[in-house]
Amino acid sequence: MLLIIKATKLELIKIFSKWRTYIGFATVAVLIPLIMWLVRKYGFGLENQALRSLGDSFEFVGSLANGLLVSYYLMNVLWVHFPFFIVLVAGDVMASEGASGTYRLWLTRPIGRFQVITSKFLATFGYTLAIVLFMGLCSIGLGLLIVGGGDLFVFDKGILILSQGDALQRFLLAYLIAAWAQMAVAALAFMFSTWTNNSVGPIIGTYAVIVVSMILAVIKIPALEIIRPYLFVSYFDVFFMPFSDPIPWGEIGVSLLKLTVFILTFFGISAVSFLKKDICT
């Protein structure tokens, strides 16, 4: 166990010593302040039609456009766009070792193959958690700082307005859940990465799987309903669940459990594949 922890630390150092690791962080650090500044300068068009039926009998006081609302909308990048930063690193973790031939050196050390792959997997999880939470921190922190705070307007069986304090707690939960959902992406890229010595393949392969899965999940054809439960992207919406009232803990638990099954399956396949991998030729 101690060996795995030590190896995981080394893997994290390796991950964070590569420039590609910082592409995601840099993009988030540049893009989010820019978006927040633009919202502050030009405003944020809200779905006024949602409140239309109340418009003649009510007056609206205060503004719904605030940093939390922008942060909430920014969470939509977690569907398709944000996974790119995950696969960029997770797809490289194993493949780069194969490409540089360092497996042989690694495995001369008193550490087993399973421990090696587990530590690499845990390090990938560390990166995934770090970048998702970094996005959450930037999004909410800069949103509050640049655009300002206030109540959060969301859709949930109609209109739901959450107080700022309540919304912040839900954001924390949502980003932790999002990290787990993104871990499914990381695990898939990691699995592809164990099969090859070139990281381009796992990156493109994982992204192709995400896009195709999203298409299959979104198209409303009854025949496709059969395969939906077997697509991990079908459970991606779990990170929006904390913004329901009451929070559907049961639904969240089921979705997280299913994502865990996908993560463990991808890891299991990776482990079996790595244990059988010929590293001598």
Place this chain on the structure above:
Amino acid sequence: MKRSLRITTIIILTLLSVHNLKSQTDPRAILDKVQAQYDAIEDYQVSVHLNVDIKNFRMPNKTMRVYFKKPDKVKIKTSGFAIVPRFGLMPTPATFLNDSVQLEYVRSFRENAIAYHVISVQPKKEIKTSPAIYLRVNAQRWTIDRVQLEYQQIGTTEMDIVYQNMAGFWLPETTKILFDLKHSIPPVERPNIDRPFGGMEQYAGNDTQPVRGYVTITFTNFFINKGLKDAVFEEEDY
């Protein structure tokens, strides 16, 4: 001589009673009596606690601070966002009267030994967004105890106001507003795999069900005629 004096007295008394009767059913005179007690209010501030219970619209309970200064300066301060009933905050006659409405005396009745007048406030021209308003005036303390608003397009709203006497003024303590709306807010779902970006698009143009809802407003911490500064009304909303 005696006879002519008697006739004159009868005529004067008749005219007086007719005048009195007319003033009792003159809507403008009734509303003037109600307005008269608020004319002495130069400014006020009050904490307003709002509880909303409308289907498909959930909002945390809100406390706002409302500021008013004559003639028509109003400022509502709240953290975040709130919806406020258009006519629910201070139902003085001035709230309902303008050049585009005409008044009509509807009827009078007694309830719990209190006499009430019912006055209708109708828009002169038929404007779809202007409601027909019915005011129930308490003839004992000259307050508007009930307001009914009938909108052609959106439905009806009924406000029941309970008053408290503050420094000689009858001011609202609680207002319970019943909304009977023809169209509810559509039950838009949170973003999910079917509609990753959420939104109202799927409900555009769809007819929604009628809905009833309540808003309860509680008024506390009135400060009347304390000399509110104009700067209060110039502050930016937050």
